Amino acid sequence: MSANVEAAWAALEELTDPEIPVISLRELGILRDVRPAADGLEVVITPTYSGCPAMEQIEDDVRATLKRVGIAARVVTQLAPAWTTDWMTEAGKEKLRAYGIAPPHQTPPGSNVVRFISKPAKAETVPCPHCGSGHTVESSHFGSTACKALYKCLDCQEPFDYFKPY
Amino acid sequence: MSAAIDYLLHLADNALVLGQRNAEWCGHGPILEEDIALSNVSLDLIGQARLLYQLVAALKGGDCTEDKLAYFRDTHEFRNYTLLELPHHGPLSGYAQSSLDYGTTIVRNFLYSALMALLWEALEKSANADLAAIAAKSLKEVRYHLRHSRDWLVRLGDGTDESHARAQASLDHLFAYTQEFWAHSPADAAAIAAGIGVDVTTLRADWDAIVDAALNEATLQRPAVSGYVTEGKQGIHSEHLGFLLAEMQSLARAHPNGVW
Ligand SMILES: [Zn+2]
Numbered sequence: 001m002s003a004n005v006e007a008a009w010a011a012l013e014e015l016t017d018p019e020i021p022v023i024s025l026r027e028l029g030i031l032r033d034v035r036p037a038a039d040g041l042e043v044v045i046t047p048t049y050s051g052c053p054a055m056e057q058i059e060d061d062v063r064a065t066l067k068r069v070g071i072a073a074r075v076v077t078q079l080a081p082a083w084t085t086d087w088m089t090e091a092g093k094e095k096l097r098a099y100g101i102a103p104p105h106q107t108p109p110g111s112n113v114v115r116f117i118s119k120p121a122k123a124e125t126v127p128c129p130h131c132g133s134g135h136t137v138e139s140s141h142f143g144s145t146a147c148k149a150l151y152k153c154l155d156c157q158e159p160f161d162y163f164k165p166y
Numbered sequence: 167m168s169a170a171i172d173y174l175l176h177l178a179d180n181a182l183v184l185g186q187r188n189a190e191w192c193g194h195g196p197i198l199e200e201d202i203a204l205s206n207v208s209l210d211l212i213g214q215a216r217l218l219y220q221l222v223a224a225l226k227g228g229d230c231t232e233d234k235l236a237y238f239r240d241t242h243e244f245r246n247y248t249l250l251e252l253p254h255h256g257p258l259s260g261y262a263q264s265s266l267d268y269g270t271t272i273v274r275n276f277l278y279s280a281l282m283a284l285l286w287e288a289l290e291k292s293a294n295a296d297l298a299a300i301a302a303k304s305l306k307e308v309r310y311h312l313r314h315s316r317d318w319l320v321r322l323g324d325g326t327d328e329s330h331a332r333a334q335a336s337l338d339h340l341f342a343y344t345q346e347f348w349a350h351s352p353a354d355a356a357a358i359a360a361g362i363g364v365d366v367t368t369l370r371a372d373w374d375a376i377v378d379a380a381l382n383e384a385t386l387q388r389p390a391v392s393g394y395v396t397e398g399k400q401g402i403h404s405e406h407l408g409f410l411l412a413e414m415q416s417l418a419r420a421h422p423n424g425v426w
Contacts, residue, residue, distance in 0.1 A: 050303055051213025079217070080299035082306065140199035141314045142206040146307075150199065166306050 004071055008034045008041055011069045015061050018054045019145060022099045025058060029087025032078060040072030046083040048166070049146045085166045097129045102151065102162040126162050128153035138162075170294055171225055172245065173357035175235070176399050177297075178218035179246035182236060183407070184278060185211030186414050188271065190254065196268050203314055207275070210307040217300045237418035241407045245353070248398035249274060249343035251407040256339050260405035269322055269329070273336040276315035277344055280376045282308045284369040293361035316380050323384025334386055341389040346396045347373075353399070 012034070015025045025031040025045070033044040043062055047055045059075050066073045085104035093103035105124055125134040133155035141164075143150040148161040189208040195201025219232035252274070254266040286308055289301035322333040348367055350358075357363030381388050398404075418424070 047303075049210060049213060050217055050300075050307060051209035051211070053209075080295070080302065082299065082302040084306075140203060141310060141317075142199070142203035144202070146206045146209055164310070 002036055004041060005034050005036060007069065008043065008066060008071050008073065011065050011071070012043070012062060015058075015065055018057045018061075020096070020099065020101065022095045023088075023092045025062075027089045027092030027095070029083060029085075029089075030058060031062075034073075037074065040074065041066070042076050043073050044076050044078050046078050046081075048083050052146060083166070085163065096163060100129050100160055101148070102126050102129045102160060104163045104165045107165040126151055128156060128158065129160050130158045131156040136160075169353070169356035169360045170297075170362050171222055172353035173363045174218050174222045174225075174297065176245040176351075176353060178215045178222065178235070179244045180250055180278075180282075181211040181218065182215035183244065183246040183410065184250040184274075185209075185215060186410055187250065187252075187254070188275070190266065191271065194266060200268070204271070207311050207314070210304075210311065214300065214304045214307070217303070218297075221296050221300070233418065237415045241403050241411060242401045244403065244407060244411070245399050245401060246407075247278075247343070247346050248396035248404055249340060249346065250278065251398065251404060251410055252340070252343070253406055256335060260409050267332065267336065268318075269332040269336040270340070272315050272318045272322060273333065273340050275311060276319050276380065277340065277377070279308050279312035279315055280373055280380075281344075281347055281366075281369070283312050283376075284372050285364060285366065288364040288369060292363070297362065312376075319380055319386075320384045323381070323386040330385065333384065337381075337386055338389050342391040342393065343396055345391055346398065349395050351397075351400050 009026075012031060013024055013026060015031075017023055017025065017028055017030075020028075028048075030045050030048065031043070032046050033042075035042050035044070043066070045058065045062065055077075059077070062075050063073070084107055086107055088104065096103045105126075126136050126138075127134050128136050128151075131153060133153055135154045136151050137154060138149055139152050139159065140150040142148075143161045147163060147166065149164050150159065151162045152159050185208045188204050188211070191201060191204040192208070193201065195204060215236070216232055219235045222235060223230040223232055252270075253264070254268075254270045255264040256267070256270070258264055283305065286301045286305035290298050290305065292298045292301065319333065322329040324330070325333075348370055350365075350367075354363055354366075358365050378388065396402075396404075398407075
């Protein structure tokens with residue numbers, strides 16, 4: 001690994017998700033790779049949801065950060081393989097929980113559509129990030145952003161976001 | 167290459183037009199959670215449309231951009247299913263005003279999401295690697311759209327007499343338009359021959375299974391359909407698309423090359 005690549009990873013480590021400022025782009029699995037290219041470095045990012053408005057901000061942040069530390073780099077957006085919440089690091093998930101967002105479960109194996117929709121709605125418990133209770137219910141599939149569902153804790157009565165498996 | 171462009175435009179226009187329709191609920195949802203849900207579904211659809219338009223623009227080259235494709239084409243150039251451009255209410259002429267009906271919204275989203283969940287899954291094996299990548303992403307999103315619309319379909323159908331009657335009326339109105347799903351256009355045939363597209367008729371048994379199971383749970387009757395098959399994906403649209411595009415495109419056309 002060249003010194004520049006290491007320096008770039010170190011500089012980018014401080015970049016967080018524009019909407020969840022406690023988790024870094026690396027921990028989220030958005031920042032995929034930093035590699036040497038003919039004209040400097042190439043930083044590979046993978047978009048989350050197709051319509052996620054944060055992606056352009058993230059690209060700008062990456063460019064600005066590397067420019068500030070004097071590293072010439074190009075940002076490459078890579079669609080395949082598609083981003084999945086399974087790439088989120090364990091440390092990242094813990095930070096989400098501490099921030100009040102229940103981290104995503106592992107995505108279900110296989111991709112059979114019929115099985116996905118016929119799965120009972122309450123198959124998996126989403127523990128409350130505030131009190132740890134498993135006594136929670138989903139209020140809505142869709143929360144404040146596309147990546148989250150809205151839940152409610154029946155013990156401490158607090159509403160909370162659940163980062164959906166994607 | 168033309169086969170790929172026509173096919174990608176069809177997929178993109180589907181996503182954009184339904185995204186624009188569903189966005190009409192933004193600020194008008196029947197309850198706050200549904201307002202947010204429909205806005206999120208729209209955001210996903212418009213995001214899918216953007217990825218597909220960017221791909222088309224790259225294939226066309228020259229000065230083509232995603233914005234030109236979305237904002238500077240007219241009705242006859244759009245390739246979406248007619249089903250997706252219809253307003254959120256029963257049959258009325260294009261300029262008629264009526265309250266938005268959530269049953270219509272839910273039934274349409276369910277019928278379309280059931281198809282796209284199967285189609286995106288099959289398109290993950292498209293010979294066009296970029297389309298396969300977009301399909302993999304879109305599949306993750308459409309599964310949530312399908313789950314959302316299916317839950318509400320059951321809730322409305324198996325709800326009160328009023329919600330049941332309105333869900334059934336929406337189904338009776340919209341179901342005939344699903345015939346267009348299964349009729350190949352020349353563009354479909356060319357894309358299938360090139361290995362880019364998928365023969366949707368191979369997905370029909372699975373679509374029927376998803377639809378019938380949900381309708382059964384919702385205590386709704388599947389309408390028998392026959393007669394005119396719409397041809398929106400060949401550019402022959404209902405009068406409703408023009409009104410939708412006029413609203414969607416007016417800002418970009420009033421301020422060409424505007425940046426904000
Ligand atoms: Zn709690």
